[in-house]
Amino acid sequence: MGILSIFSKDKKEKLDKGLFVTKQTFFSRLAKAITGKATVDHEVLANLEEILITSDVGVDTTMKIIDRIQKRVEQQRKVETAELNKILREEISSLMVQSDVTDQSGEFTFPQNKKPYVIMVVGVNGVGKTTTIGKLAYQFKKAGASVMLGAADTFRAAAVDQLTIWSERIGVQIVSQGMNADPASVAFDTLKSAVSKDSDVVIIDTAGRLHNKVNLMNELSKIKKVMQKVVPDAPHEILLVLDGSTGQNAIEQCKQFTAATDVNALAITKLDGTAKGGVVIGISDQFKIPVKYIGVGEKMEDLQVFNKHEFVDSLFKQ
């Protein structure tokens, strides 16, 4: 009875499918790197370096992994390539364990003692914030919670419409004041309404903003402050959405958004189709913020609670 038995077979299949490209390239290339080699030598390590870097793991984290494996090779004098899989898996797991504190149940849950549980969703432009909110609302609703959305992206053309369409599709409530309204005011109204209607979960959409724009980052702090006038400890969760195909800039985004708004959960999107997923490893290594959700497809149900073990398994599944 491993931890994996908790997950339905269906879910695992989806993750496997979603990460198919990632896994395929990662694993097949790893296999290729060791063909014709009996032991781990300099060449194997060089190949491994290439595999990790081209998976967007990042130079620093890659070097960390390579160094650790190199140390093991030195200690044991001889490491057979057949073991490399196992070692690599252990190393990647250990890098990720430090930051992974999420509830391992795999279910879309939220603390019951906070009502409404307020989630503010932030991120740069085009990472998939609104889509993630739609998917998240769908999951919470499916789990039996009453959900209210707040359309506080009042900047991008038709962003309010986009969220409204999602709310209609899923059948959850939405609060909006139209385009160009003050986002803090929308967030305030949403929380007021959620409190009076006794909603379980509130999800606030915000406009995409590049993390190096100080004014826009300050706006997030303002939205946060205004929400606290209604629910003193809101937002309970600040979810930073990162695009899985983003390269090393993801690290910078993580840094800047965390500095501005105390991000405490990450969602990584578009993990289907890209040959990536490595960015998850790099970010887990460099930040102590848990990856909570991953997006693996375009459909409403294509959002999953991230599970480290499942993720690593998926990378190495033969």
Add this chain to the structure above:
Amino acid sequence: MFDSLSDKIERAFKLLKGQGKITEVNVSETVKEIRKALLDADVNYKVAKQFTDTVKEKALGQNVLTAISPGQLLTKITRDELALLMGGASVDIKLSSSPTVILMSGLQGSGKTTFSGKLASYLKNKRGKKPLLIACDLYRPAAIDQLHVLGEQIGVEVFSDRESKDAVSIAKRGVQQAKENGNSVVIIDTAGRLAVDEVMMNEIEAVKKAVDPDEILFVVDAMTGQDAVNTAKAFNERLNFDGVVLTKLDGDTRGGAALSIKSVVNKPIKFVGTGEKMEAMDVFHPERMADRILGMGDVVTLVERAQEQFNVEDARKLQKKIAKNQFDFNDFVAQLQQIKKMGNMKDLVSMIPGVGKAIKDVDIKDDAFNGIEAIVASMTPYEREHPESLNGSRRQRIAKGSGTSVTDVNKLIKQFDETRKMMRMMGDKKNMMKMMSQMKNMR
């Protein structure tokens, strides 16, 4: 044996420096650094490796200017090579046919719809065209609304059909309407799609076939990582696009994807997106992009500033004087002035890789040289040319004349002697840094 004197001096100087030419050995560290810089900037692993190898090959055997190290020169060569590779001949969009049909393509969230609006606005206002936008993103909720809102903002008509789920038919009808209404340009916005999504790739291929675009633009997020290569390749194989649009460059990404894409598909980068406003776009500047990717603009600037101030003839004369141990106070002051001309002292010193951090909290005043110059100015021309003539009474007079103390004068003369010795070894980075730190103490 029959070498001319100047040849001999020249060779001696090089031997002392030990780094007269770029060799495999003296740049290997720099090559590593450059490669890491490229990888950190998300340049594809293979592209980065290939690129540094090419640069190194080209650079091997090149003569090194005395003022900079081989590593610095290599960085400069890299930067120039990078700009060259990404630039090439600049290619405008083809606007000859009427209507000119432009098809946008790219992944989800790359910024196609926003850029479609920007391009329409640019063509309308800067190129005097009458564009029509066609909404062919039928999948993302409210994508059609988004294009309508943008169209209204910039005063450009938008063609859409909310009832239809057939992108090909919408595109065709849109182009037809453009012909009837006399629109000179048509911009077709499409849904974001993954390169591995067969159904969606078939759709955009069908749109291409149906409207026969004059220009297909591939829109890509400048923050894209290693996968940029595969995506660009896949889109190019299916669409054979004409140019690339790099969006979100107003962020702080180094944008290595630009280099990767350019090297893999060899299509010109035509535009960049630099903000959320409709006018926030620009044509592509290869040099700026090269600096950005390398993240080493500082070294390049230093090298360039040194090259600007560096008069080859003067340098040759100086080398001769140094070699003959005739370096005097006139040269000393001339050197100081040259350094001053290069800019703020602290800025300059901090540009040297590895030094910046070390001196972050050290206060280097810009007038650090003033006292030195005053002392030298109080010397007679004879004294300046013959530093050894500076006896006790002369020193006393100089101290009075410059408003300093004999101790200051003594200190300077001692430092001058040391500098003189050091000048003979100058060029080597370590010695240069030592010299810098000595200058720092000269206040």
